[in-house]
Amino acid sequence: MPVIRVTLIEGYDEAVRDRLLEGYSAVTRTVLEAVPDGVTVAIEEVKQSNYRRGNQRKHPKAPPPPPEQIVRDFLGAMERRDLAAAKAMLASDFTMVFPGSTTFTKLEELIDWARPRYQRIGKVYERFDAVPGMENAVVYCSGTLEGVWPDGTAFSGIRFIDRFTVRGGLLVDQKVWNDLDAILRQA
Numbered sequence: 001m002p003v004i005r006v007t008l009i010e011g012y013d014e015a016v017r018d019r020l021l022e023g024y025s026a027v028t029r030t031v032l033e034a035v036p037d038g039v040t041v042a043i044e045e046v047k048q049s050n051y052r053r054g055n056q057r058k059h060p061k062a063p064p065p066p067p068e069q070i071v072r073d074f075l076g077a078m079e080r081r082d083l084a085a086a087k088a089m090l091a092s093d094f095t096m097v098f099p100g101s102t103t104f105t106k107l108e109e110l111i112d113w114a115r116p117r118y119q120r121i122g123k124v125y126e127r128f129d130a131v132p133g134m135e136n137a138v139v140y141c142s143g144t145l146e147g148v149w150p151d152g153t154a155f156s157g158i159r160f161i162d163r164f165t166v167r168g169g170l171l172v173d174q175k176v177w178n179d180l181d182a183i184l185r186q187a
Contacts, residue, residue, distance in 0.1 A: 002028050003040045010045040011060035017043055019066060023132060064169025067137035068128040071164045074171055075141070079122050083107050091170040098176045117180070121147035123160065136167045145178060158183055 004024050008017075024041045028034060051058055064070065070089060077086035086107055096104045104110045114121070126143040140163050146156035160178035164171055 001038045001040065002032060002034055004028060004042070006041065006043045008043055008045055009051045009058060009060055010047055012063075016063055027132070066130065067132075067139045067164075067166040068130045068141075070166055070169065070171065071128065071139045071141060071162075074164075075123060075162075078107070081111075083111075089171055091167065091172045094171055094173060096174045096176065099178060099181050116150065118155075119148040119150060119152070121145055124156075136165050136172065139164045139166060145180060155183070 006020065006024065008020075012020075021041050021043065025036070025039050028039050028041070029036060048057065048059060065073075074086055074089045077083075077089070090107075094105065096110060098104070098110075098113075102113065104113070123141075123145060124143045125141055127141070129140045131138040131140075140161060142159075142161045144156065145158040145160050146154075148154055158179050160176065160180075162177075163175040165173045
């Protein structure tokens, strides 16, 4: 039965502490194949007045939102065509790769490419999976696409998977897999 003890400077809110507790528990269960009830994680807080690093007083830094929330917010902004909000979530070197190795570095390029393919498109999400890493987090989301073809006919149920890399609270890349081209070829 593993017991994990984490020491934090006081001042992080409950949501951040919950994310940390859940993350340590999940990683421990993955590495040790421990049952959930067999993993204990405890946070011990140190007063800010009793904490120094590099002989400097430190204060909690506000963490970025959870990686899956960043992805959800980005996809929501894109669906609303709020490009300003979506761009604010992107790293300066952001790239997108769509089926057929079609690559974009600007959201406007994606919009122009998509314009003749459909009038409107949206996603119905089945799940989001975040995978933490040392430098980045990877977030997978999957579900189905729905929308309207150029001729006005509605479509739905087209499978998709998106893979995002998140670093420092910003999206670094997006890789897209879907059956849209296969459906178009059948038509």
